[in-house]
Amino acid sequence: MTSRAAHRGRRRSGDRWRSRLWLLAALPVLLVALADPLQRLFDLPPTLGTAVVGVTEAGVAAAAAVLAGLRARRESAASRPGRRARGWWLLAAATGSWAAGQVVWVVYETVLRVEVPSPSFADLGFLGFGLLAPLAVLALSRGAVRTTSRVRSLLDGVIVAGALFLLSWTLVLGPVVHHEAPSALALVTFAAYPVSDIITLTAAIAVLSRTRADTALVGIGAGVGLMAVSDSMFVYLSTAGEFSTGGLLDVLWTAAFSTLAASTLLVSRERRTGHEPGGPVRGAAHLWGRGSVHGSAAVRALPYVPFAIATAVVVLEATRHPMPGTTLAVLVVLMTLVFVRQALVVLDNVQLTHELQERSLALAQMAYSDPLTGVANRAAFTAALEDALEAGAPLVTAFCDLDSFKAVNDACGHSTGDALLVAVATRLREVVRSHDVVARLGGDEFAILVRDDDDAAGSDAAAAALRSRLATALSVPFSLDPQLASAAADPRGLQVLEAVSVSLGVVSTAELGGSPTAEELLHEADQRMYSTKRARQTVR
Incomplete structure (x- = not known):
């Protein structure tokens, strides 16, 4: 068999593996999505549906923790484990922490049949994920993220974090702060969720928009980002008194941990078949078996999506209520930073164009001149x-x-x-x-x-x-x-x-x-x- 034919065979095998893996990852998501409708259809006890959803979520999170831990052990056994091993250990700890918090929540809801107090050990587990997940993403992205200038990278981070803060303050964090909590500790605990979500989502967007084709890292960034969005939605719905178990949020939580677990399995499979993370022409779209993250304009524009959404939400809210001065000031600062960021892109493009012209002239000179005498060839x-x-x-x-x-x-x-x-x-x-x-x-x-x-x-x-x-x-x-x-x-x-x-x-x-x-x-x-x-x- 020729090397090209062998490569096509390995590629087809990899495509089949990815398809089966994502189908397997979709099963717990489907189970959670159908739990509430089936419970209503067959008139089963509500606690049974709650138990199925809670146990499934805890199980998927625990599976992600175990798989990340196994990945960390393999990385630690390598000749140069470096930051990737620490990143996998942090991811294992983050998903394990969330799984432990979910187990506590299930015990309160289905065994003790009492409302989960706030704060509780469940909050400790959930917030542990929000603390450890960004550190895991940053550790795993070391060496696998495309670097531009440090100034542009810093501006991207500030723009994303500022936009997410503005969005969270308008929809989630602001209402939480003004919400009447049973105690100051309960208020701090409740507010800690959107704050940790802002940090987590900022790290996830930074990785997704700049990753150098590391299949596992793209999946982990997507899973962590989905968790952050889901948590903020949970706080928003809880503040409005509209959260119920078995709905969309539980589906999103399960999908997030299924993505994390599948990404861990996927990178292990790719290591065995010779596809190294950070290898040539692979990225977010390759996670699903096609394309490249670098060629996608949508991925390159990802850092600006939170800014666009935050601006639209703030403007919409301003039509209903007077816009606070601080909100307007933050929005103006973000717009200024976006302008500066784009100006830097223009300057970089001008410099790049000049360098390309000089190289073209040099290549033309080399192609049409004799290198020894300097006359034409x-x-x-x-x-x-x-x-x-x-x-x-x-x-x-x-x-x-x-x-x-x-x-x-x-x-x-x-x-x-x-x-x-x-x-x-x-x-x-x-x-x-x-x-x-x-x-x-x-x-x-x-x-x-x-x-x-x-x-x-x-x-x-x-x-x-x-x-x-x-x-x-x-x-x-x-x-x-x-x-x-x-x-x-x-x-x-x-x-x-x-x-x-x-x-x-x-x-x-x-x-x-x-x-x-x-x-x-x-x-x-x-x-x-x-x-x-x-x-x-x-x-x-």
């Missing part, structure tokens, strides 16, 4: 010649080939040979204009392209004039060139340098007549150059 010369012929401009083409160049390399070394090529290129550039093309075609072969709008530029006289200038410039012994002074100091080097000559082949478009092609012009120049070389060799 064969590709650039061919392109310039074809453009000139297409424009119908009169032109002259010259080929230059060094005679006895190999003897220089053999006697003086390749560094002297390179210096000789640079010296030839320098002389060629000195006899033409800045907009004419001098190119090194390869080895010791050079070419020149002279183009002008004047019809005389492509005439026989223009070709003769260029041939004369080239012959004069290249007739000076290269042993006198400053770049070759060290080689010329040696008698053997002086001898081979003085023996170097240049064979020329010069042709104009007028000489060929009609409209010659690039191939015809180059062929004629090449033939004339080799005729000159053969004539010189015959004389010698």
Whole structure:
């Protein structure tokens, strides 16, 4: 089996595993969703429905705690456990704390059949999740989160936290503070829920919007974020006296812990099949088996969703009640921070565009210039010649080939040979204009392209004039060139340098007549150059 076929087989196996895993995770959610309707349909005791919901939630949370603990043990056994092991231990402690709180709640509601006091050990367990879950997310995200500038990351965090606070204060935290609680401790306990939810949701949004394709981390961020939203909804409904067991909130709580448990299993499976978290092109959408988190505009805009929602809620509330001055001040500050954040993005994009332009110019220079001599290369010369012929401009083409160049390399070394090529290129550039093309075609072969709008530029006289200038410039012994002074100091080097000559082949478009092609012009120049070389060799 080829490696590509093996990869497709592993991918199909992974897709089947993910599908089965999410179907399994959906079962407790379905059970909780159907508990209340079935209890009403079959006229079962209400405590039975409450027990089914409570035990299911506690069981799923406990399962997530056990799986996270097993993941932590495997990470701890690794050669470099680092922060990920601590993150898994924190997640195990967070979900275990919530499970313990839920067990206490179930005992009060179904065994003792009394209302859960506030505060109670159940609150201690629930709030333990709100304290430990953000720490777990931050520890697990170490090294798996895309980093931008620290200033932009800080602004994102402040915007998200500020928007969530404004939203919570308007809908949840404010009513809780003004709510008549049995005691100050009960008030503090009740207010601690939305505060911890703000912290948890801020951490979850930061991870979801910046994760580098860690499947487990995306799932954990989604699960933790769902828990935070559900808790705030619970406080809001409880304050309004509308909360009832077996409703939407219980479904959301179960879904949150099912997501956490499934994400832990999913990362274990991916480790065994060779897909490492933080690997290439995987992310939030990959958690569901398709796409990439980085390509999604919705994911990139995630930090601004709380701000948009908070603004809409505050404006809507302002139509019903006068807007407090502090609320307006917080909203203005958040708008200012969003503006500053976008201004930084614009500045970064301008800088990035400038860097890309510089790199493009550098790449173009590398692609169309000879790295040794700095003149154009064969590709650039061919392109310039074809453009000139297409424009119908009169032109002259010259080929230059060094005679006895190999003897220089053999006697003086390749560094002297390179210096000789640079010296030839320098002389060629000195006899033409800045907009004419001098190119090194390869080895010791050079070419020149002279183009002008004047019809005389492509005439026989223009070709003769260029041939004369080239012959004069290249007739000076290269042993006198400053770049070759060290080689010329040696008698053997002086001898081979003085023996170097240049064979020329010069042709104009007028000489060929009609409209010659690039191939015809180059062929004629090449033939004339080799005729000159053969004539010189015959004389010698």
